[in-house]
Amino acid sequence: MNYRNPELLDRLAAEYVVGTLRGRARQRFERLLTEVPECQERVDTWQAHLAALPAGLEPVQPPPRVWRNIQDRLWGGLPQPGRTALRIWRSWAVAASVAVAVMVVVQWPIDVTDPVPERVEVAADRIALIHDEDGEPMWVVQANLERQLVAIRAARTVTPDDDHAHELWVIADDHDPVSLGVLPEEGRLERPLTAELQALMARAQALAVSVEPAGGSPTGLPTGPVILEARLITG
Amino acid sequence: MDFDRLHERLARCRLGDRQAFEDLYEMAGPQLFALVLRIVKRRDWAEEVLQESFIQIWHRAGDYHAGRGSAWAWMSGIARFRAIDCLRRQRESVALDDIEEPVDLLRGPLQEAVRGDGAAHLAECLDELSKDQRRTIVLAFIEGLTHGEVARHLQTPIGTVKSWVRRGLAALRRCMQP
Incomplete structure (x- = not known):
């Protein structure tokens, strides 16, 4: 097929937008979209032609967890304080048979795990090293408050089962735990810090890891057992 | 839905304005959820598609400009393509019992609301x-x-x-x- 033929391109774009272009033909067209700018223009035009149709559907309110998940994925969760949560949190911290991580004072720059030093992109001013109960490093958390960034690196591959995730929380005396998002199973990720998290990180004493349903806590506060805790130190 | 306000909020998302993004979700989320639900039919899939769509909208807000059509056209396009992708991944054929014959979407009670687009x-x-x-x-x-x-x-x-x-x-x- 000659994809340079404008009429054919337009026909494919229309069926792509309507959704009747499927299977291999859809895949081929999607490749073409990235290669031929005119393709994207045609798709945009058809999308604009037809957009009024679904605007006429009766709206359906999505459940609140959708917005929470979006926030969590983009910014590591936003605080949703509730007075009882702090008490629950503290009772866990005392009563639960948790493996409390050893506080480790590290010097910056740290490189405890990588055989090959990686380029440091975040000059950390708050650091925590999260260990398992055997003292083996699991995650390194580095926050740059000025740049409002937090970098989290998995020191080794940590794979919870399919139904669960490890979620990281900022613990301050005067505030409910606030999520820093789901911990990476491997590799390194960077998340922006909200102004609120930035302020909280500046005065927080510790980080904690809880086990949550896959995708993270459905409530915005820890719901599962706290398995690890680590002191947050100034780097 | 107020299409001008949608456009203004999307423009502010390009500057990293999270409040504008939240407004955008409140304004367009229910309409986009309805759209996605009609395509994928299952609520759990629809929730995931809506979530992924908004994450993409935030990340790609910088690609949007008025030349690409209205903010609604652009956002609904993202949600529709994600919904169709979801069906493709699930490789599940739609149960034809679930199909509602669309009523006259352009002349229903919402006609006034959509006239702007x-x-x-x-x-x-x-x-x-x-x-x-x-x-x-x-x-x-x-x-x-x-x-x-x-x-x-x-x-x-x-x-x-x-x-x-x-x-x-x-x-x-x-x-x-x-």
């Missing part, structure tokens, strides 16, 4: 199609049906359905062009 012009152009052409295009677009699914639903040979879609779209193209 070219609804009136689209309604005129859809009127110029044959009833079968109009019905197949709207079914495929709103319900996310393939040619084969439309054919089964309408108990019509697939070749006939393909030709209704193709000819209907050709007629729409002629009519919609400025």
Whole structure:
């Protein structure tokens, strides 16, 4: 097929937008979209032609967890304080048979795990090293408050089962735990810090890891057992 | 839905304004959820598609400009493509019992609300199609049906359905062009 033929391109774009272009033909067209700018223009035009149709559907309110998940994925969760949560949190911290991580004072720059030093992109001013109960490093958390960034690196591959995730929380005396998002199973990720998290990180004493349903806590506060805790130190 | 406000909020998302993003979600989320739900049919899939769509909207807000159509057209396009991708991943055929024949979406009680996004012009152009052409295009677009699914639903040979879609779209193209 000659994809340079404008009429054919337009026909494919229309069926792509309507959704009747499927299977291999859809895949081929999607490749073409990235290669031929005119393709994207045609798709945009058809999308604009037809957009009024679904605007006429009766709206359906999505459940609140959708917005929470979006926030969590983009910014590591936003605080949703509730007075009882702090008490629950503290009772866990005392009563639960948790493996409390050893506080480790590290010097910056740290490189405890990588055989090959990686380029440091975040000059950390708050650091925590999260260990398992055997003292083996699991995650390194580095926050740059000025740049409002937090970098989290998995020191080794940590794979919870399919139904669960490890979620990281900022613990301050005067505030409910606030999520820093789901911990990476491997590799390194960077998340922006909200102004609120930035302020909280500046005065927080510790980080904690809880086990949550896959995708993270459905409530915005820890719901599962706290398995690890680590002191947050100034780097 | 107020399409001008949607546009303004999306423009602010490009500057990293999270409050604008939250407004955008509140304004367009329920409409986009309805759209996605009609395509994927399952609430859990629809929630995931909506979530992924908004994450993409935030990350790609910088790609949006008025030349690409209205903010609603751009956002609904993202949600629709994600919904169709979801069906493709699940490789599950739609249970045809779940299909609702779309009512006249451009003339229902929400007509006033959608008029701002070219609804009136689209309604005129859809009127110029044959009833079968109009019905197949709207079914495929709103319900996310393939040619084969439309054919089964309408108990019509697939070749006939393909030709209704193709000819209907050709007629729409002629009519919609400025």
